[in-house]
Amino acid sequence: MALTREDVRDIADYARIALDKRELDEMTSYLNEAIEMLQPIREYDLAGVVPTYHPIGDLCNVMAPDEPDAHGRALAIDVALGNAGATRDRAFRVPSILGNGEVDGRCQTSAS
Amino acid sequence: MPNISELSAAQIAYGVTCGDFTAVEVAQASLDAIEAREPEVQAFLEISGDLALAIAAKTDERRARCAPLGSLAGVPVAFKDNMQLVGTRTTCASRMLEHFDSPFTATCVQRLLDAGATPVGKTNMDEFAFGSSTESSAFHRTCNPWDTQRVPGGSSGGSAAAVAAGEVPIALGSDTGGSIRQPASFCGVVGMKPSYGVVSRYGVVAFGSSLDQVGPFGRCVSDVALTMNALVAGGRDPLDSTSQAMSAGFLDNLEQPVEGIRVGVITSLMEHEALSAEVRTALAEACAALEAQGARLVEVELRHMEAAIAAYYVIGPAEAFSNLARFDGVRYGFRAPDCATLAEQTARSRAYGFGAEAKRRQLLGAYLLASGVYDRYYYPAQQVRTLITNDYRDAFMRCDVLLLPAAPTTAFRFGEMSSPTQMYAQDLFTISNNIAGNAGVCVPIGLGVQSLMPIAAQLQGPAFKDHVLLRVARALERGMEEAGRMRPGVVAPAFARRGGVLA
Structure with missing residues (x-):
C-alpha cells in the first residue's frame, strides 16, 4: 500500500527533519518510487537463509582497555x-x- | 622543465628524494596547475596552499639533514572532503558542515602525510557521498575534465577530476556503492576500492558503516599501488575496529605476468541491456588484452546480482540514517537560531543543513527501520546479502578475478538523470562488491567511439586478495597501452599543460 502524505510527515517527525509542504509532496512521491524499487528483495525464497550484517562478521570483536585517552x-x-x-x-x-x-x-x- | 601533470607520483617522489627538484617547487607547481585549471574543473572545495607549502618545506628540511624520506616524498595529494585533516574544514559538501573545522586528522590522511605527501586540498563530492555525479554538492558542481559539459561521476567526483585534470597525481576517495570506481571510470583514471577493512575509516565521516571503504585514485596502476602501500604500511589501525592488517607489498609483484590467471566473465552482465554499444565493444577488447597475455577467460555466474540494487538501497539508507542522526545542531554542524525546544532546534537545523538527496536517503532509512517495516525489507536485505556473498564465493572458486563493466555508459551530461532512482541504477555493476566486502578496481581501457569519453573495465577480486587484483589491473593497463587504446598517466587533453610548470 502506498505511503500517504500523513505517513511521510510522521516519518519526517521521527527523523527530526522539518519538511515544508512542497518537500512533503516531493518526498511522498520519492519514497513510494524508492520502495517500489526495493520489491525484488521480497521476491526471493529466503527461508532458512542466515542474514549477513557485516562483510567480516565472522571475526572477533575488537576490545580495548577501559582507560581514558589510550591513544x-x-x-x-x-x-x-x-x-x-x-x-x-x-x-x-x-x-x-x-x-x-x-x-x-x-x-x-x-x-x- | 616538466609540467607537474606529466609526472607520476613515483617520479615526483624519486625526483624529490634525488634532489632533482624540491618538495616546495612541486607544491608550487601543483598549486599553480590548480589555479589555472580550477575555474573550469572546480574539483576542490578548499585549497590548502599554506598548509601544503609548510609541509613541503618540512620534507625539504628532512632531506637537507639527510633524514629518511617517505615513499610519497613531496607528492601533492587531494582528499575527499569527508576526510578530516587538521588545518582544513571537513564539509562533506553540505551546508550542515560548511564551517566545520577538522578537530583531528583521519588515519588514512595521516598515513599519506607520514609517507611524505603534501596535502593541497579537499575535493568536492556528492553531499555526504549520496550520489553518482557530484551534482548533489551543496556548493558547486565539478566538471569532467574530458568534457566540461559532463559530470565527473560520484560521489568522489572531485578527487577523480583533480587527478584527471593533472592538478594532483593521486587523491583519496571513499566508496560505499561505487563512489571511487564509477568516477574513476568517467574521468579516465584508475580508482581502487580495497577490500572492506583494509584501509582505516577513522576520521572519515561515516555513510554506510558496513559498506564504506577508502581508496586511492591515480593516473596509472603503479601510483595506486604506491598509495596502497602507504595506506596499509602502518598496520592495523587500533582506532577503527573494522581495520585489518595487510602487507604493503603492492609494488612487489605488480609487473608479474598474468599467464594462467583465470578471469571470470558474466555473460549476462557483459551483454546487459543497460550497457551502451561502445562500452560493450571496449569490454570485449579488455578481455582480449588479458587473454593475449595468457590469462584464461572463464564463464561464471552471480545469480543474485539483479537484487543487489534493492539490497543496497535498503542497507545503505538504513545505515546512513543511523550515522547522520549525530547531526543535531548541538555539538557541531548548522544550528537553527531562536528555537524554543531542543526538538525544534534539531528538526529545523536538519531541515536547513541537509540537501534534498540527504533528506531522501534519511527518510527512506527511517521508514525501513520502523517497527513493522524492518521485517519486510531490512532483514530480507541482509539475507540477500548472504546470497550475494555466497555467489561471489562460488565464482571465486572458479576464477581469480572478475572482469565486468564499471558503469552502463560513459559520463552523462549535467541534469541528464531526471529522477533519483534513475541515478541509483548507475550503481548496478559496482554495489554488489560493497555488499560482499570484496576488492574492486577500475582501469581505463580507451575512449568510446561515439562519445569520445573514457571507458573503464572493472576488476573485482576476493576479499584480502588486493595484491593479485592490482597485478591483473596492471596487466590490463599494459595490454590496453600495447593495443594503442589508452596511455597510462594521460591527463585530459584540454588541461594537460595549463599552469603547473615545475620551475
Whole structure:
C-alpha cells in the first residue's frame, strides 16, 4: 500500500527533519518510487537463509582497555567545543529539552 | 622543465628524494596547475596552499639533514572532503558542515602525510557521498575534465577530476556503492576500492558503516599501488575496529605476468541491456588484452546480482540514517537560531543543513527501520546479502578475478538523470562488491567511439586478495597501452599543460 502524505510527515517527525509542504509532496512521491524499487528483495525464497550484517562478521570483536585517552584521542575542551553553535563554560548549550520553553533555555550564541 | 601533470607520483617522489627538484617547487607547481585549471574543473572545495607549502618545506628540511624520506616524498595529494585533516574544514559538501573545522586528522590522511605527501586540498563530492555525479554538492558542481559539459561521476567526483585534470597525481576517495570506481571510470583514471577493512575509516565521516571503504585514485596502476602501500604500511589501525592488517607489498609483484590467471566473465552482465554499444565493444577488447597475455577467460555466474540494487538501497539508507542522526545542531554542524525546544532546534537545523538527496536517503532509512517495516525489507536485505556473498564465493572458486563493466555508459551530461532512482541504477555493476566486502578496481581501457569519453573495465577480486587484483589491473593497463587504446598517466587533453610548470 502506498505511503500517504500523513505517513511521510510522521516519518519526517521521527527523523527530526522539518519538511515544508512542497518537500512533503516531493518526498511522498520519492519514497513510494524508492520502495517500489526495493520489491525484488521480497521476491526471493529466503527461508532458512542466515542474514549477513557485516562483510567480516565472522571475526572477533575488537576490545580495548577501559582507560581514558589510550591513544591521545581525547580532544582538548576548546577543540571539542569549537564547532558548537552554542556553549557555556565547559558545556554544549541546548534549548529546553522538555519543551517548557523557558527563556533561559533558548539558544544563545557562544554565551561563554 | 616538466609540467607537474606529466609526472607520476613515483617520479615526483624519486625526483624529490634525488634532489632533482624540491618538495616546495612541486607544491608550487601543483598549486599553480590548480589555479589555472580550477575555474573550469572546480574539483576542490578548499585549497590548502599554506598548509601544503609548510609541509613541503618540512620534507625539504628532512632531506637537507639527510633524514629518511617517505615513499610519497613531496607528492601533492587531494582528499575527499569527508576526510578530516587538521588545518582544513571537513564539509562533506553540505551546508550542515560548511564551517566545520577538522578537530583531528583521519588515519588514512595521516598515513599519506607520514609517507611524505603534501596535502593541497579537499575535493568536492556528492553531499555526504549520496550520489553518482557530484551534482548533489551543496556548493558547486565539478566538471569532467574530458568534457566540461559532463559530470565527473560520484560521489568522489572531485578527487577523480583533480587527478584527471593533472592538478594532483593521486587523491583519496571513499566508496560505499561505487563512489571511487564509477568516477574513476568517467574521468579516465584508475580508482581502487580495497577490500572492506583494509584501509582505516577513522576520521572519515561515516555513510554506510558496513559498506564504506577508502581508496586511492591515480593516473596509472603503479601510483595506486604506491598509495596502497602507504595506506596499509602502518598496520592495523587500533582506532577503527573494522581495520585489518595487510602487507604493503603492492609494488612487489605488480609487473608479474598474468599467464594462467583465470578471469571470470558474466555473460549476462557483459551483454546487459543497460550497457551502451561502445562500452560493450571496449569490454570485449579488455578481455582480449588479458587473454593475449595468457590469462584464461572463464564463464561464471552471480545469480543474485539483479537484487543487489534493492539490497543496497535498503542497507545503505538504513545505515546512513543511523550515522547522520549525530547531526543535531548541538555539538557541531548548522544550528537553527531562536528555537524554543531542543526538538525544534534539531528538526529545523536538519531541515536547513541537509540537501534534498540527504533528506531522501534519511527518510527512506527511517521508514525501513520502523517497527513493522524492518521485517519486510531490512532483514530480507541482509539475507540477500548472504546470497550475494555466497555467489561471489562460488565464482571465486572458479576464477581469480572478475572482469565486468564499471558503469552502463560513459559520463552523462549535467541534469541528464531526471529522477533519483534513475541515478541509483548507475550503481548496478559496482554495489554488489560493497555488499560482499570484496576488492574492486577500475582501469581505463580507451575512449568510446561515439562519445569520445573514457571507458573503464572493472576488476573485482576476493576479499584480502588486493595484491593479485592490482597485478591483473596492471596487466590490463599494459595490454590496453600495447593495443594503442589508452596511455597510462594521460591527463585530459584540454588541461594537460595549463599552469603547473615545475620551475
